[in-house]
Amino acid sequence: xxxxxxxxxxxxxxxxxxxxxxxxxxxxxxxxxxxxxxxxxxxxxxxxxxxxxxxxxxxxxxxxxxxxxxxxxxxxxxxxxxxxxxxxxxxxxxxxxxxxxxxxxxxxxxxxxxxxxxxxxxxxxxxxxxxxxxxxxxxxxxxxxxxxxxxxxxxxxxxxxxxxxxxxxxxxxxxxxxxxxxxxxxxxxxxxxxxxxxxxxxxxxxxxxxxxxxxxxxxxxxxxxxxxxxxxxxxxxxxxxxxxxxxxxxxxxxxxxxxxxxxxxxxxxxxxxxxxxxxxxxxxxxxxxxxxxxxxxxxxxxxxxxxxxxxxxxxxxxxxxxxxxxxxxxxxxxxxxxxxxxxxxxxxxxxxxxxxxxxxxxxxxxxxxxxxxxxxxxxxxxxxxxxxxxxxxxxxxxxxxxxxxxxxxx
Numbered sequence: 356x357x358x359x360x361x362x363x364x365x366x367x368x369x370x371x372x373x374x375x376x377x378x379x380x381x382x383x384x385x386x387x388x389x390x391x392x393x394x395x396x397x398x399x400x401x402x403x404x405x406x407x408x409x410x411x412x413x414x415x416x417x418x419x420x421x422x423x424x425x426x427x428x429x430x431x432x433x434x435x436x437x438x439x440x441x442x443x444x445x446x447x448x449x450x451x452x453x454x455x456x457x458x459x460x461x462x463x464x465x466x467x468x469x470x471x472x473x474x475x476x477x478x479x480x481x482x483x484x485x486x487x488x489x490x491x492x493x494x495x496x497x498x499x500x501x502x503x504x505x506x507x508x509x510x511x512x513x514x515x516x517x518x519x520x521x522x523x524x525x526x527x528x529x530x531x532x533x534x535x536x537x538x539x540x541x542x543x544x545x546x547x548x549x550x551x552x553x554x555x556x557x558x559x560x561x562x563x564x565x566x567x568x569x570x571x572x573x574x575x576x577x578x579x580x581x582x583x584x585x586x587x588x589x590x591x592x593x594x595x596x597x598x599x600x601x602x603x604x605x606x607x608x609x610x611x612x613x614x615x616x617x618x619x620x621x622x623x624x625x626x627x628x629x630x631x632x633x634x635x636x637x638x639x640x641x642x643x644x645x646x647x648x649x650x651x652x653x654x655x656x657x658x659x660x661x662x663x664x665x666x667x668x669x670x671x672x673x674x675x676x677x678x679x680x681x682x683x684x685x686x687x688x689x690x691x692x693x694x695x696x697x698x699x700x701x702x703x704x705x706x707x708x709x710x711x712x713x714x715x716x717x718x719x720x721x722x723x724x725x726x727x728x729x730x731x732x733x734x735x736x737x738x739x740x741x742x743x744x745x746x747x748x749x750x751x752x753x754x755x756x757x758x759x760x761x762x763x764x765x
Contacts, residue, residue, distance in 0.1 A: 387430040395459040400438035403592040408466035415672035439470040446470025450477040468492035468538040488670030500760035508670030513751040515546035528556030531583035535590035536563040543589035591618035620665040640666040641706040715760040719748035
């Protein structure tokens with residue numbers, strides 16, 4: 356009897372020693388630099404894109420951290436944020452300071468394409484991870500791609516092809532562009548124009564205006580007089596709101612022209628109101644009212660921001676959550692190992708399902724084409740969209756056969 360008890364105690368001691376050794380090995384392998392996983396977001400906090408990125412993106416990132424449990428591998432997770440003021444040099448300078456002095460492990464969003472491209476170049480120089488949801492420039496997964504560069508929510512190709520194809524196929528084949536004069540606007544105009552022409556339509560002209568323009572009268576009157584069946588707004592934020600409002604004042608849609616927003620978001624529709632926004636086509640990668648899970652998450656977001664989330668903000672949430680999952684799986688915050696895990700693991704969360712990070716860094720997922728409801732169709736505030744089509748990722752995003760990314764094997 357004593358022998359049996361002694362053997363049981365010995366077995367328990369061996370088992371406990373094994374657990375301790377295993378825990379010690381795990382603790383040794385789980386290497387977190389500076390004992391903190393530090394995530395940076397460089398947003399537009401006060402400018403024309405503040406409502407669609409800014410504090411809302413930071414809130415979404417913090418919700419991802421909360422959902423993950425607040426720590427990873429036993430270490431604190433910290434979100435840091437900054438305002439680039441829509442200036443590329445400031446965006447680049449913030450990224451450099453964060454990596455050189457403030458021990459930021461990864462930048463998981465930069466609002467607006469020009470500051471994003473500047474920060475991206477710094478991240479590449481430092482061999483650091485950068486994941487982008489807010490900028491739309493197709494360059495991110497083409498000529499400036501890199502092993503630690505990922506593009507999450509959308510890009511100009513997906514917007515152009517989802518919107519352009521739908522309208523041209525309805526016979527709306529003469530286009531005029533009112534374009535924001537920077538990388539994002541240029542990309543939208545080019546991608547959409549190329550598609551329109553490839554499908555037999557015509558681009559009748561374009562007017563380019565600086566970010567923050569308040570007077571769109573001349574551009575809209577030129578578009579109105581061009582004979583275009585579609586006036587496409589290749590802009591975003593308050594530029595979109597102002598141009599749509601002024602188009603309504605000029606009776607552009609009442610005269611039979613279709614107004615298409617190529618960089619529009621649900622926040623813009625809320626700012627405009629359904630009376631002016633009704634009938635607009637809009638593309639997003641997510642919508643708060645798609646199912647019970649999206650509604651539940653979005654109500655918590657609304658409690659913080661007093662607005663429903665758009666795809667830039669849900670993209671930031673998704674990328675932060677996926678990054679943390681990869682850190683846990685990799686057992687470290689080492690850039691190379693985490694990036695490899697991010698590419699290996701499927702992307703699954705409230706808004707994005709069975710996503711996959713392609714070799715060029717593009718996160719592949721469905722896109723949605725919506726039409727803005729009439730006032731009589733809306734049942735409550737923020738009930739603004741009716742779904743026209745769900746476009747699979749392999750149809751929405753640029754095929755690898757067209758990629759100029761150096762990582763793509765052809």
